[in-house]
Amino acid sequence: MDLPTLASVLQLALSTNPDDRKAGEERLNQLHTVPGHLVGLLQIIVTPTVDIAVRQVASIHFKNLLSRHWKPSDGGDQICDADKRTIRENILEALVHAPPIIRVQIGDGLKTLILSDYAERWPTLLSTVNANLRSQDQQRIYGALYALRILTRKYEFKDDDERTPLYQIIETTFPTLLEIFNVLLSMVNPPIEVADLVKLICKIFWSSTYLEIPVQLHDTQIFTAWMACFHNLLERPVPQEGQPVDLEQRKAWGWWKVKKWTVHIMNRLFNRFGDPKNAKPENRPFAQLFQSQFAGKFLESHFTLLSVIRQGGYLPDRVINLVLQYLSTSISKSATYQLLKPRLDIILFEIIFPLMCFNDVDDRLWHEDPHEYVRKGYDIIEDMYSPRTAAINFISELVRKRGKENLQKFLAFIVEIFGRYDAALPGQKSYRQKDGGLLAVGALSDKLKQTEPYKSQLEQMLVQHVFPEFSSPVGHLRAKAAWVSGQYASIPFKDQRHFSSAMHSMVSALKDPELPVRVDSVVALRSFVEACKDLQELRPILPQLLDEFFKLMNEVDNEDLVFTLETIVDKFGEEMAPYALGLCQNLAAAFWKCIQSSEDEDEDESGALAAVGCLRAISTILESISSLPHLFPQIEPIVLPMMQKMLTKDGQDVFEEILEIVSYMTYFSPTISIEMWSLWPLIVSAVEDWAIDFFDNILTPLDNYVSRSTEHFLTCKSPDYQQSLFKMISSSQILRTVI
The missing domain is CATH 1.20.58 (Methane Monooxygenase Hydroxylase; Chain G, domain 1)
Known part of the structure; x- marks a missing residue:
């Protein structure tokens, strides 16, 4: 088929008329086995005189055909060798000249080719990429970096015996790559397009060094040159001009992405090579070099980044999270801890603690979308990006590794927060600081339950500072009281009335008007049921308790709710017989709801996880009535x-x-x-x-x-x-x- 006719078929597939669009799509499906069809699509994609919408639909069709039919192992109709050869010879050039709206599709197609054909069936690719790297054309350099990123990522997780092609890639391209890196960093007021190039270089370095530092980088002079570039990136402020106003768009802005990848790389190097004692023998000299010359230097840069928070400036959540991870790693290493130590008060009380407190973003989500607030609170993937989680992890690591020096000081600060809260008039209480203090107390529960004199004071602390918040006028404090109480439900209460009172407060909270309070109360109730020695306290209210459970399960897909139900069933055993039929009916209904949710939203795994929880709960019920x-x-x-x-x-x-x-x-x-x-x-x-x-x-x-x-x-x-x-x-x- 000639190109004008193919273009008209593609135009037909774009038609707003359903019949015409269906005819165009069917014609395209018939053509995919015809020799030359893929080459024709590529020609249309790179022809600037063709309408951009037609070029875009051609790029999508091109990408899909490559994905389905390029690899011989995929079966089905195959692409002829002549077309494959032509595509290999021209796809990189197409990537160089493609506009951004089409570049992503061509990039996906290039990825399919590289994963399938490099290096055995496409040995010339590396030399082509290196030649483009050496050009003076920014678009050509971008295309080369894009391909190089795919090449290095192919070997990111490979074992040593499969990484030989990666070493050849590094040997061939990294000297030029370092030159480009330095040129880009020397530019004054660089445009946003430069950020895209720098980000690709960071990703290439990440993939190349993820498992091991290649021998080509063991040379002290070469590695120092790379570290100088990354240090430059960490130290230089992100340009203010051009930053999106919208926060969701801003965190995806090119220069913030560069900052994120730089901190990401430093974290990986520090975690893997920051301690010579834990390094492999062959990596020990390199680890000693990193520890002595770079770990402390980059720690200083991380301090500079954190100072932005103290001054009320903006840092993306992921960047804050990664910076605090680097600081957490510094705690256990003597050299970096000595640098950290003089700044600990500022870090703890002016950065870490404010991050632990309830904030404006939390408040907006709590009131505008409580279901999303709950989902984020129980999503472990969110923890990877959460500054609050990173702050909690920093505190936990600090008291675990350096507790003698810091635990008492930090707890004294929390006690002061609680004291000011109690002394303030109702309209002047700092509810958000109290929330942060409760979070700190709950996060340190494992340490406090094992350490005197705190261990013997926990019941008093709960009675004085936690349990009263069950009746707080502020929803997030009621939720936090439930969560903290659950963390300490297993301690030996001297006065059993305190345990009973807290458990009944938890049960009452199942009817709270705020959804997050109800969810946190159900989850925390599990710990109380496990610790409860006298089931008579729960037995009279069991029907109402189960009724509230299933009301909540109809509102929220959350596997932690099902865990609490499993605990109750397991605890009461055969006593659940009168409720077994109703329980299974409700769990089955919840199961089908979760399955539907997971099918409707492929990227949301919460529904699928909750469905598994429903099945486990049904098994627990069946086991409990086995007699x-x-x-x-x-x-x-x-x-x-x-x-x-x-x-x-x-x-x-x-x-x-x-x-x-x-x-x-x-x-x-x-x-x-x-x-x-x-x-x-x-x-x-x-x-x-x-x-x-x-x-x-x-x-x-x-x-x-x-x-x-x-x-x-x-x-x-x-x-x-x-x-x-x-x-x-x-x-x-x-x-x-x-x-």
């Missing part, structure tokens, strides 16, 4: 659809949990229904698909299934039923032998 077989036929219609759904590829991640439920339903039930038998072909099919990955997980449930089925073999009267049973038992024995 009451008459309940199992009543529960079967509730759990059967879940088992049917998840004993397919849809349930790959929960196969173990589902099989455990199958095991309970067949082993403890007085009969095995025909409906339960319908699961057997699904199990066999699933095992055939996934046996290698799931051998260890399926043997015990399978044995239970077969054992119970064998007992039914002699008592069943239907010949067809007997025959099916016999086939199942025989198949399972063969399957077990194979496994």
Whole structure:
């Protein structure tokens, strides 16, 4: 097909008319096997006279075809060798000249080629990249850096015996790369495009040094030159001109990305090579060099960055998090701790503690989107970016490694915060500082529960400073009181009335008007249930407690809620029998809701995790009523659809949990229904698909299934039923032998 005709087909695929658009898409799908089609797409992509929308749809189609059909191992229709050769020869040039809106698609296509073909089928790529690096054309340099980033990332996690191509890449390109780095850093008032180039260089260095420092960088002079560049980046202020006003856009701005990657690299080098005693023998000289010449120097630069916070300036959350990680690593190393020590008061009381306090961002999220506030609070991925989490980790590391010098001082500061709060008039209390103080006390619970004289004063501290906040007029303090109380629920209370009062306050908080308070209370209640010695305190209110649980589970997908429910079921055992049917109904409803949520939002794993929690809770309930077989036929219609759904590829991640439920339903039930038998072909099919990955997980449930089925073999009267049973038992024995 000639290019004008191909362009018209692409234009048709953009049509607002559904019929025309469908015709265009079908025509494109028919063309993908035609020799020259990919080359034609690439020609349209790089032709500036073609409409940009057509070029964009061509780039998307081009990227998708490469992803699906380039690798021989992918099967299906393959791309002819002549087209592959032409694409390899021209894709880098296309990347150089493509506008930003198209560059990403070409970059993805280039990634597919590099991962598949370099170095065996594309040996000329490295020389082409190096030649472009040496050019004076900024666009050509950008294209070379883009390709070099993909090349180095291919080997980022490879073992030593697979990293030989990386060493050749470093040998060939790093001398030129260092020259470019220095030129870019010497520019006065550089445009934002320079930030993109610098960021790519940082990423290339990151991938090249992630596992080991390559021998090419062991030369002291060369490594010092690289460190000088990174030190320059850390020290120079981020340009004020051009920064987006919107904070979400600002943190993604080029120069802040450069700052983030620089701190990221320093953290990695410091963690991996900051202590010669822990380094491999071959890396010990390098580690000694880094410790003696660079660790302290970069620590000073991190102090400079943190001073921005003290002055009320802006630092992205991820940058703050990484800077504090570097400081946390400095605590355990004598040389850097001596530099840290004189500044500790400023760091602790003017930087760390303010980061731990409830702030304007928290307040806005609490009131505008409480569900998102809860999600962020329980999302471990968020911890990677949270300044508050990094501040907590710094305090924890400080009292763990240098507690004799710092624990008393920090706690005295917290006590002073509490004292000022108690003394202030109601309208003048610093609720946010009290919140930070409670967070500090809760975060240090493990240390305080083991250390005198604090250990013997914990009950008094809870009664005086924590439990009163259950009735605070401020929601976030009620939530924090619940969380802190949960951290200390296991301590030996001298006055059991204090424990009981706190537990009843927690139960009452399940009806709090603020969603985050209810969630934190449910999660904290788990610790009280585990520590409770007299279940009579909870027994009378158990129905209402379970009712509030399921109201909350209908509002929030949170696996921590299910953990508390599991604890209650486990604690009360057979006493849960009257509630077993209702519990399973509610958990099944929550399960389907979580599954739907995880399918609707592929990037949000909270729904999937909560679904696993529901399955585990159902297993706990079934175990608790194992001596009451008459309940199992009543529960079967509730759990059967879940088992049917998840004993397919849809349930790959929960196969173990589902099989455990199958095991309970067949082993403890007085009969095995025909409906339960319908699961057997699904199990066999699933095992055939996934046996290698799931051998260890399926043997015990399978044995239970077969054992119970064998007992039914002699008592069943239907010949067809007997025959099916016999086939199942025989198949399972063969399957077990194979496994």
